[in-house]
Amino acid sequence: MSMSEPIPIVGGTGALGAGLALHWARAGVPIVLGSRSAERAEEAASKLRAAVPDAKVEGLLNQEAAKRAKIVFLTVPFRAQSENLNNLREALEPGQILVDCTVPLAAAVSGKATRSLGVWQGSAAQQAQEMVPDGVAVVAALHTVGAPTLADPDAELDEDVLVCGDRKADKARVARLIELIPGLRAVNAGPLEMARIVEQLTPLLISVNGRYKAHTGIRLTGLPDGDHWA
Amino acid sequence: MSMSEPIPIVGGTGALGAGLALHWARAGVPIVLGSRSAERAEEAASKLRAAVPDAKVEGLLNQEAAKRAKIVFLTVPFRAQSENLNNLREALEPGQILVDCTVPLAAAVSGKATRSLGVWQGSAAQQAQEMVPDGVAVVAALHTVGAPTLADPDAELDEDVLVCGDRKADKARVARLIELIPGLRAVNAGPLEMARIVEQLTPLLISVNGRYKAHTGIRLTGLPDGDHWA
Numbered sequence: 470m471s472m473s474e475p476i477p478i479v480g481g482t483g484a485l486g487a488g489l490a491l492h493w494a495r496a497g498v499p500i501v502l503g504s505r506s507a508e509r510a511e512e513a514a515s516k517l518r519a520a521v522p523d524a525k526v527e528g529l530l531n532q533e534a535a536k537r538a539k540i541v542f543l544t545v546p547f548r549a550q551s552e553n554l555n556n557l558r559e560a561l562e563p564g565q566i567l568v569d570c571t572v573p574l575a576a577a578v579s580g581k582a583t584r585s586l587g588v589w590q591g592s593a594a595q596q597a598q599e600m601v602p603d604g605v606a607v608v609a610a611l612h613t614v615g616a617p618t619l620a621d622p623d624a625e626l627d628e629d630v631l632v633c634g635d636r637k638a639d640k641a642r643v644a645r646l647i648e649l650i651p652g653l654r655a656v657n658a659g660p661l662e663m664a665r666i667v668e669q670l671t672p673l674l675i676s677v678n679g680r681y682k683a684h685t686g687i688r689l690t691g692l693p694d695g696d697h698w699a
Numbered sequence: 700m701s702m703s704e705p706i707p708i709v710g711g712t713g714a715l716g717a718g719l720a721l722h723w724a725r726a727g728v729p730i731v732l733g734s735r736s737a738e739r740a741e742e743a744a745s746k747l748r749a750a751v752p753d754a755k756v757e758g759l760l761n762q763e764a765a766k767r768a769k770i771v772f773l774t775v776p777f778r779a780q781s782e783n784l785n786n787l788r789e790a791l792e793p794g795q796i797l798v799d800c801t802v803p804l805a806a807a808v809s810g811k812a813t814r815s816l817g818v819w820q821g822s823a824a825q826q827a828q829e830m831v832p833d834g835v836a837v838v839a840a841l842h843t844v845g846a847p848t849l850a851d852p853d854a855e856l857d858e859d860v861l862v863c864g865d866r867k868a869d870k871a872r873v874a875r876l877i878e879l880i881p882g883l884r885a886v887n888a889g890p891l892e893m894a895r896i897v898e899q900l901t902p903l904l905i906s907v908n909g910r911y912k913a914h915t916g917i918r919l920t921g922l923p924d925g926d927h928w929a
Contacts, residue, residue, distance in 0.1 A: 583889065585896075616920075629919045631903075659813065659906040666815075666903045669896045673861075674919070676889040681922055688918040689904070690857045691848075692911055 475525070476646060479533040479553060480513035482513040485570060486609070488619025492526035492650040494499065501527050505556075510534075520622065532560040539614040540560035541643060542568045544611075547586070547593055548577040554600040563604025566639050566684035569664075570637030570654045572671040581678040582659040585644055587667055594633060594664035608634035608643045614653065618684045626652030628686025633664045641698040656689055657697060703735045705747040705755070706727035706876060707764040709783060710775035711926070712743040715800060715841070718849025719774065720747055722880040724754035730927055732759050733764030735786075739855035740764075770872060774841075775822055777806040783892040784830040793834025795867050799827040799894075802901040813906040815899055824863060824894035837892035838873045842901045844883065846915045854880030858916025861900070863893045871928040886898065887927060 478486040481502030489519050490500045494517055500519070504510035510528030517526045527534075535541045550571045551623055554642055561567065571593035575584040582603050590596045594609035601607060610632045618624045630647050632655050634640045644655035674685050706723055708716040709838045710730030719731045724747055732747070734740035740758030747756045757764075765787050767773045775783050791797065803825035805814040817898045820826045824839035831837060840862045848854045860877050862885050874885035889898055904915050 489879070518730050580724050583893075656907065657910055658903065659910065663813075663903065663906060666899045671897055673893060673896045674887065676893060677886065677919060677922075680887055680889065683775060683921050683923060685919045685921040689907060689915045691913050691915040692907075695909070 472500065474538045475501045476540065477501040477503060477537045477546055478556065479503040479531045479535055479687060480543060480549070481534070482509050483544055483565045484616035484620060485546035486542070487513060487517070488616050489542065489611070489650070491520060491622065493560070493617065493646070494521040494526060496649040498527035498528035498649060499535045501537045503529055505531060507628075509522045510609070518577065532556060533658055534558040537562065540566045540568060540646065542570065543597070544570045546569050546577060547573045550597065550598065554597060558602060561589060561602050561605045562603065565605050566608055566643065567601055567605055568608050568610055568643050571597065572668050574672060583679070585672050590640045590666045591662060592664035594661055594668070594670050598661060606634065606636060606639050607661060608632060608639050609661060609667060610643055610647060610655070611672050612668050613674055615674070615684050615686070618686075624684075626650065626686070627688070628653065629688050630655045631658035631667045631670070632656065633658045633661050633667055635661050644698045655698070656692065691697065700841055702927050704768045704774065704832050705731045707731040707733060707767045707769065708772045708774055709761045709765055709777070709787065710773060710786065711731040711764070713774055713776070714740050714846035714850060715744060715774065715776035715844075716772070717747070718846050719772065719841070719880070720756070721750060721852065722849065723876070724756060726879045728879060729755035730769045731759055731764045733761035735746045735761060736834070744747065762786060765790040769794065770796045770798060770876065772800065773827070773927050776805045776807060777801050779824060780827065783825060788832060791832050791835045793832065795829055795835050795836055796838055796873065797827060798838050798840055798873050799824045801827065802842050802898050804902060806871050811907070813902045815902050821835070821892060822894035822898050824891055824898070828891060836864065836866060836869050837891060838862060838887040839891060839897060840873055840877060843904055843917045845908075846903070848916075856880065857918070858883065860885045861897045862886065863887035863888045863891050863897055865891050874928045884923065885928070897905070
């Protein structure tokens, strides 16, 4: 992918989306922030321009944002995932990659953020794969990167991102974008069904964070050095 | 606990148990290796004495081993967990702590080691809690420490052990034993129900290990320094 192709973030006005946008904008990548409201999308874009003066950023309706590049990030809470995927049905086209960052926290139904909901398909990512148009591939990633850490312009990231998907080439393209953010290493965590496990890491980290008053991330030790995606 | 109290390992002739025993013996802790066969227990004890000449180690039947200290480790495959817990019913007494290391891999029923089985109680550890006598507390730990790494006397460990249990004091006692092994840090991962998540890390790591030809472990980044258990 050309580095001049933007990164559209559906739900880009939320905490995770805004945090990712901040880091990608700093890395010089054009960003398209999507929202259900064009006005809120433009507000978020203005905020990002204020934080990163040379940011190339637009704010658009989610459906418009999703048409702007081959790889689209979905960073909405689980409560809103199905609604957003329904809204994207006419926008997404075969050949696109949807990067689902959704975590089925029990908080979605007023339960605890340290517990999760069972998703019939096995994981939120597999639900997404069922809901996107034919020919759109879902890759699951970024569940364990904390929005507060991402939003803190002074925080140094130091963690892995476990990437699940059924085609290595798709995961490699997503990994390149993730690794534009300093301190993040993308690890191939296997087929999309492994999102059943990876999505569960978030309530685990939320639980540890509360206990230790910390912002934790995941790191796999023992991996070989060098580019994992070549 | 006095450091002269031994560590009984039920299933101590298996790969995980033998690996843990090797490291604890090196740290000078007396070990009681348990097995369903007194002969195999004694064979494993001899092997450990050969590897660690000053090891204080006995080999006993599991039921006898479990009576030898307050904290007992259970390191059997999920396939054998219920049978072992049934056999321990007369051996364990109120006030003891059973450290369950079981992972419900689908391999238990000839499935893949990168997939897991659903356990009715939520996790293998919660199944163990249901099966032990009243007054015995289950703590879940050591799921993600690879037996091949433990068994390699030259391998340097560098990973966290996520410890789940309903009482912090119990977890702290288990953490002290875990941290006798150089390179392991014990992290309080919450109540026993969090074993639902922690047990799933093993198939995830097995999957990554196969893909990267590596022996990976888990590390949480962002935790405060110092003794987490004081």
